[in-house]
Structure formats: C-alpha cells, structure tokens
Amino acid sequence: MLYYLFEYLDKTLDVSGTGVFQYITVRSALAFMLSLLLSTIYGKRIIQFLQRQQVGETVRELGLAGQNEKAGTPTMGGLIIIFATLVPVILFAKLHNIYVVLLIVTTLWMGTIGFVDDYIKIFKKDKAGLKGIFKVFGQVGLGLIVGTVLYFSPAVTVRQDTGKIDIFRVTTENVIVQTPVEEKSTVTTIPFFKNNEFDYAELLAWTGDGYHKWAWLVFIPVVIFIITAVSNGANLTDGIDGLAAGTSAVSVLALGIFTFVSGNIIFSNYLNIMYIPNSGEMTVFIAAFVGALIGFLWYNSYPASVFMGDTGSLTIGGIIAVLAIAVRKEMLIPLLCGIFLVENLSVVLQVSYFKYTKKRFGEGRRIFLMSPLHHHYQKKGYHESKIVTRFWIVAIMLAILSIITLKLR
Template sequence: MISYIFKDRIYFSFLRETNSVFLRSAVAFFLSFCIALICYKKIICWNKRKKNGIGEQIRDLGLIGQKEKEGVPTMGGVVMIFSTLISTIIFSSLKNIYVIMLITTMLIMGIVGFLDDYIKIKYNKRGLSIMGKILSQILLGFLIGNIMYFFTNTNESILDSKFLVKKEHGFKTTLPIFYSSHNNEFDYAFFLSWYNKKWKKYTWIVFIPMVILIMTFLSNGANLTDGIDGLTAGISSIIFATLSLLSIISSNKTYSSHLHLIYIPHLDEISIFSFSFIGTLISFLWYNVYPAQIFMGDTGSLTIGAVIATLAFINRKELILPILCGIFFIENISVIIQVLYFRYSKKKYGIGKRIFLMTPLHHHFQKLGYHENKIFNRCLIIQMILSMLVFILLII
C-alpha cells in the first residue's frame, strides 16, 4: 500500500525503496512490535487502575500458583490483531489474494475469540459453547478451502476479471521426505484417481474437508496449549518464523528449484503479514513470560492456530503441520484421549478412569511437580527441534 501511494513521488525516494519485500517486512516487524509493546503496557496499567476491570477469572484446578494469576488482564489477542493489521495494511499489497486470506482468517477467528472472552468476563466462566467455536472454525475452514481450490494460485490481483479459475483439476501440495523431479509435489487427486481417473475433477471433496479438519484441530490445539505463561506465544513465534522462511524460499523460482520446493508466484507479500505477527508475538512474550502480566485469551489463541493453518495451506506445506505444530497436536490429542477413555471406562466399569493426571498435557506435568517455567523452556527446545526437522524432511 505504501509503495503504491509514493511510487510517483521522487522526493519520497526512501519510501519508494519499500518495493523491497525484505525491507517492508523488517519495518513491519518493528512497527508491529512497538505498537503492541506500548498497547500491552497501557492495558496492564489501565487494568490496575480499574482494579481488575478485564482480569482473568481462574478456575480452581488445584495447580500450584494459579491464585497468583487471578486478576491478570486478558484479551491481549485484541492487540495482536490490531498491531498486525496496521503493519500489514501499511506495508503490504492489499490486492494480493494471500494477504486478504490471512487478514480474513485473523479477523473472523479474532471476533469469535473476543466474544468468548467477553462472555467469560461479563457473564460466565465457560464463555461460548464448544460447538459454537467448532462451528465457526468449520465455516472458516470451508471458506479458506474454497478460495484455495477454486480461485487462481498465480494471479496476484483479486480485482482481476479473470480471478475465477479455469485450470486443470486437482490441488498440488508438498509431501515431505519423498524427493522427485517435481519438487516433492503431491496431488490430492491421488486419493480419488487411484480408483477412477474420472473422479480427479472432484478433488475438492478431499481437499476442503482437509482444510476444515486442520483448521479446527490446530485452532483448538493452540487454544488448549495456552495454559502456561508464554507457552503458546513462544511456540507460535518459532512456527511463524519457520513458515516465513519457507514462504520466502517458495516465492523465489531459483531458491525453490534448488531446495526442491513448489514455486508459488506472488507469495512474497505474505512475509510482511508473517513478520508483523512475529513482532506482536515477541512483544506479547515480553509481558507474558512467567510471571505473566497479561494473557492473550481466546482472542489470541484461537486466532494464532487458525492463521498458522491458513499460512501453511498458502505455502502448500499443510502436510508437515503434524510435525511443525507437534506440541499443539499432542495437547489436543491428550484431551481427546482423556475424554474418550473416561467415558469408555465409566460405561464399562461404572467409574471413570483417567490416563493423565490432568489435560491438556502441560497440566499433567504440572501435577507431577514440574514448574511451569521449566515446561515452557523445554517446549521451546522441542519446538526448535521440530522446526529443524521440518527443514530436513523438506529440503534434504
């Protein structure tokens, strides 16, 4: 946007250099970081003056140190969305379909999370119903899946009259480990064409449910992980950095060819959004590391998971999410296993039994006596290892 405004004005020579995506991404990062850092401090101070006006209401889970978290301001995710949106609007091209998809994902899931947090603060601690959240995630996944499949992947402008796709059926993505001359490409049409090649044109039957499943699973996974100071924000920062680097490689025809990744035209603009989000996440960590001075709430955690899912699909790297977002997936799976086993044992033995001391999984380790700061640090180390593993599987 800023490049468009100043492109014909010679006396704005520095701003005209913002045609460099790297420079715009770097400036967007610092702008987002500064805006968020100031806003978080203002919220913390305001909450103290108002005597816990938007303070977190902690449920009694029998965990050490939970009482100290009572009254800590929540809904920090609002600042995440605001600072990221401002930086993206200023420095990115709003004609790029990928940027629009990311902004749409952030705003829709941010609104859902905000409603959930608002209900928790004003009315009851449960917030929105589980089905209400899942339904919103399904609808968002359906929207993103349709845009990704039925709209062009090579046309930068959403204002172009040829925006609707007239291309061959199928949707190609990246399959890790299996190197081929086609840069590790895998087509979703495989799931249907192995039985009948005529069914290839119905690939959307496989692809769109995949988007919905990952969107729902990852958004809830990030939400469930947000139970220890700094955990979700710290893990997400590394995930965003990994996906940002992959998007930079995939947007360049030379780099993508040498490193065996799918070349995706016009992908470089999303790095501005990614760096903006990383900036606000790092500033949030400044106040959220133990002992936390502010929480992101569902406004932030639901949004983070959904944006990561959309970013992965845009990069054609969704099949590596179980590895890259392994902690989010494990946290989610631990809850599912606990609930299913409890119901099964109650039905069979008449009394509900548990596999874990408490779920999500990080609470299990808290119950074992681990300090939440140690859990946070070790999860960060695990996430770094997972990110390096992703590069090994994709590039080598």
Template sequence: MFLEFINLLTQFDSGFGVLNYLTLRAVLAMLSSLLVSLALGHYFINKLHQYQIGQVVRTDGPQSHLVKSGTPTMGGLMILFTFIISSLIWADWSSIYLWMVLATAVIFGAIGFIDDSLKIKHKSSDGLSSRKKMLSQSLGAIIIGLWIILSIDNPLQTQLLIPFFKDIALPLGIFGFLILTYFVIVGASNAVNLTDGLDGLAIMPVILISSALALFAYISGNYNFSNYLNMPFMPGTGELFVICAALVGSGLGFLWFNTYPAEVFMGDVGSLALGAILAVIAILLRQEILLFIMGGVFVVETLSVIIQVAYYKRTKKRFFLMAPIHHHFEKKGISEPKISVRFWMVTLILVLISLASIKIR
C-alpha cells in the first residue's frame, strides 16, 4: 500500500525513492509493529479484562500456575493485528508471498480463535476436539500447499534443499512437496502451541527464528548475495524480509507484556498462527530443514508429549514428571523464568548454527 504512495511522491521528488529500499522498509515494518503493540498493549489487555477473556489453568499442572487463572488470554490477536497491518503498509502488494503468509495467519489464527473461545465459554482447558483441530489444520495446510504449487513457478519449489552443502537437493515431485508442506505446517503450528506454556517461553524463539529467516529471505532474493554465498537465487523472496521484520516487531511488542510475570497470554489464536507462519516462510525459502534445526526447542517439546503418551500407554507410568518438558523441569523445582531464559539460549545457539550454513557450503 505504502509503495503506491511512494511512487506517487517520487514523481515530485526523486529523493522519496529511498523509501523503496527493502532494508529501510523492513526496519520501518519492524518499528511500526513494535510501536503499535506498545501503544495498544494496555488498552487491549484492559478490554480482555472487561470481557472476562481469562486463561483457564489446568488443575493437574504445576500448582504455581493456579495464580495465573483469569490472566487475559488471546493476546495473539494483538500479535496478528500489528503483524498484518505493518505488513500491509510496508510490503509490496503485488508479491504473492505477502498474501500467502497473511492467508496463513488468518486461517490458523481463526482455528486458534475458535479453540480459545470454546475454552473460555466452557471455562475449561479443553477447546476444539483433537480431531476437529487436526482436520482444520490439515485443510489449511493443504490449501496453502496447493496455492504455492499453482502460483510459484520455481524449479526449486519441489526440491528439498540440504543445508551446509552447495548443490545437494532432493527432488520431491508435486505429491512429495504437498506431503512435506503438510507436515511442516501442521507440525510447526502444533509445536509452538505445545511450547506456549510459560511466560515468554514461545514468543522469544519465534522472534529469533523470524530474524534468521529474514536474513535468508534477503540473501535468497538478491542475485549478487545469493551467488556470492552459493545460495539458490529465488526472485521475489526478498519481500519476505519485510514480512519477517514485521513479525519480529510484533513479537517484541507482545513480549513486553508477556514476560514474567505475564500480563497477557497469546492463547491458541497466537501460537497456532505463529507456528504456521514460520513454517510457510521456511517452505517458500526452501529452508524446511533449517527450520527444524532452529526450532529445536519446539521439536523437543513435541517429542516429550509423544514420548509421554506412548510410554504411559505401554507401561501405565510416566516417562517425564509432566509433559510438555518445560513442566517436567518445573516439577523438578526450576523456576519458570530460568526455564524460559535457558530455552531462549538454546534457541539462539541453534539459530547461530543454522546461520553458519550460509558460509559452510
């Protein structure tokens, strides 16, 4: 939207053309989403209080969490609002990548919104049934996957790039690509959802991974940089740099209110959408494997639940004191802020390892 206005201004003064630069638009997108989040945060939280949209805490979880009962939830609406508005202002509307990411945010945000609404309505920690949630996520993932195949003419689109190697890519074919897309989107969406159990625990990894994906987007969309660094050149993906920057700003703005002790929780409307957004950006950049590495914390959280359920069905005993694994550490007496910060540090290390793949090829 803003690009059209800039083009109009450049007709009067060519100096306005500087606002067309990708890097400047990315910085402005991040600042816009951050400042709007900070400006609207308290108003939004007060509205949640007013409409009694509060968190329902599991009674079988750590007892220290009982004091959080009633804390405003569905803060993910604020994240998505500032992210979408900032992206629409600073990104190029002619970019198909913009609309794919925003559609993902809306689809998975809607699923999370329904889930949160049912929890609040029934005053229970159970929202949508697992079957309905999985069906909705699957449908959303398939729609996005088909859209990517039908809209993007890129020979790399149906190949799986192997990081840390220069010219190694596995051909997937259209059917294989759809399967990969399905598992990456649904898996990432649920993984972030499972991780969102402590104050600030999920949002900081999202910020760090978004920052790394922004760098990959900038390099992939620039012929000179991608050629120099032996990375595939994918025209148009540079616009994802602006979108990732908007997501980083929205995440930082939310973290201001979500850090311990949290004034608001993101809810499923935030966690399901954020996981899917990261997945789609990684798919468009052909960096699914690096997303798996960078999101190691999300992966471990998900595996802990799978292991716990499978082990209990087999032995009628618990493998962990409680799953997801962050609750296991809480049960062992580690404080909530310490767990969150340590998980952030692990994510930072994994992100740096993934960024090293840019030069190690």
C-alpha cells in the first residue's frame, strides 16, 4: 500500500526522495526490519494471548529427556510468523504482482489448514488433529491453484538464454530498449549441468506435434507433489525448539538470492540463467518472511516460550515450495531443503522397515531409535540445543552449495 502512495508522490507530485521506494532492495530492507520488530515486539503479546486462552501443547510420552517440561507451552505460534510476514508485505510490496498474490494466498491457505489442525488438537482434545486425508486435500487444492496460475497466467513468463542475446539495442533515436523475447514456458533448471534447462513438456514429446499445449498435464501434478512433500517435510522437522524455524530461515534466505538474481535482467545475463520478469518482487516477501522467522526464534529457541504448531510448519513448507517453483529452482529442493528431506525419509524408512520386518519375522524392527531423525539423536543422549545447532550448520552448508550452482555447472 505504501508502495502505491510513494509512487503517486514521485510520479504525480514529483516529491523529492520518494522515488527511492521504487527499488526492491530498499523495500526489502524495510520489510525485513518491520517484520523483525513485529515478531519480537508483538510476538510476546500473541504468546500472552495464547496463554490466556490456554492454548497449551499436549506432550506425548516419548521417553525423551526434557519432554514433559514442555507440557502446557503455548502452541499456534505460527500466527506470529503469518502476522509479521503479511503486514510488511501489504505495506511494501506491489500487491498487483502475480507472484506476491500467490505467496499471500499460500500463506493464508496453509495457515488455515494448520490452524484448524491445531484447533482440533487443543480445543477438541483430539491428539490426531485434522484427519490426514483433509490435510492432503488442502495441499492438493493449493497445488492446483498455484500450478494453474503459473501455467495459464499471461503474467508468468521467462526469458531463456539471456547470455546469448542482446539485452539492449540502440534505436535510431538513441533510446535504449529491451529486446522482447519473453515467452510462456514450463522450463525449469537442473542443477550442476551446463545446459541445465529442462522443459516438462518434453515428457509428452512422444504424443506427437502440438504436445506443448498439453504440458499442464505434467506441470500441475509436479507442483502438487512438491507443495505436498515440502509442507509435510517442514511439519515433521518441527519437533524440537528452534529447529524448523532456523533451518527454514536459511533455506528461504538462499531462495531470496535466487529470486533477486532471476528477477534482475543484468544479474541473470551475467550468470547466464533464466530471467523471470516481475519475479524480483518476491524478494520483498522473502525479506519479510525471513524477518518473521528470525523474530519467532527469539521466543522459540531453547527453552521455547512458544511452539509454531502446524499453523506455522505447514505454512513454512508451502511458502518454500511455491518460492522454489516460481523461481524455477524446484529441482534444488532436495539439496536446499536437505533437512526436510532426511526428516521425511527417516519416517518413511522407519515405518516401511517396521512393517516389512513384522510381516517377515513376526516382530517389527527399527532402523532408528526413533523417528523423525532429530528424535533419534535425542534418544542417543544429545541435548536438543546441540542437535538444533548442528542441523543449522548442515542447513547453511546445503544453502551455500545450492547458491554455488549458479556458477558450478
């Protein structure tokens, strides 16, 4: 909203200094600072409100050190993240930008699913929460919306091979203009390969001529799968104080770098990557989101004063997935969100192996002492703050390696 005000002051009233608000970097910095202030200052008030409403965590008997002491700690802290993200976005971002709209919808959509799940657990006293099938329906619904918009919206375009074309040309009037080569495409990026662009439509090449018009049959299911997988991965990672928020902040910050360079024609040309028009505006959202996550860590670090609950974890996963898809870096998710991946895999392997051995030997056996993986290390006697710190370090290493793929091919 403030963006439009300052745009009016600059272009209509010609007020000196208001033009600086046109820069993404300025608005991103303001969004980050405001988000950080909102999450730290008003976060305490939200926690106090949750305490008055007796929104306390019910702790299962897991046999983990320090677990019982967490009983009664306020949950639904994801409301802090959502609030501290959306307010700066509404103030500083271009609200007509298709990518910003998608991210706002994602935040509200996944936040609602998580809120309903937490509400059922707390107020209905049902530890199972929202039935899994309804969660999946919600995730699939969001995937359909995101996939459909990204595929069919004329506002979503890319410019490929920026390093092989002239970005600017000089006309006879000596006016510098951009070369119009933007196009609709389902192309994405394959990390670590030199010619690293892959078009989902190619999977339908066997159908004959005109196969590109059916690319949505591949693209939309891929979007649904990624959103579902990443949101569930974030949900499983949220098990000990500060783990999900800290690792997510690192991943989102890396995505912010990808978003900024992909949305800037000069940087995308220098790095020889896809230029995605208008995607740079997502940097404002990312800055606000990172500020909210860091501010939330103020209260969620060990010993936690509040838990994010599914309200926060599902929202975080959904946002990360949509960001990666929008910036055409979804194939980097296994690397960039490696913590989410191993947490997911640890549960899948544990359950699958237990069922297999029970069927074959009559007694279920386990690979890990407990799953998800962070609980395995707790069972081994590691303090949860040590586990979290080491997971953060791994997340930083994975983020750096992901950023390196911009040049390492």
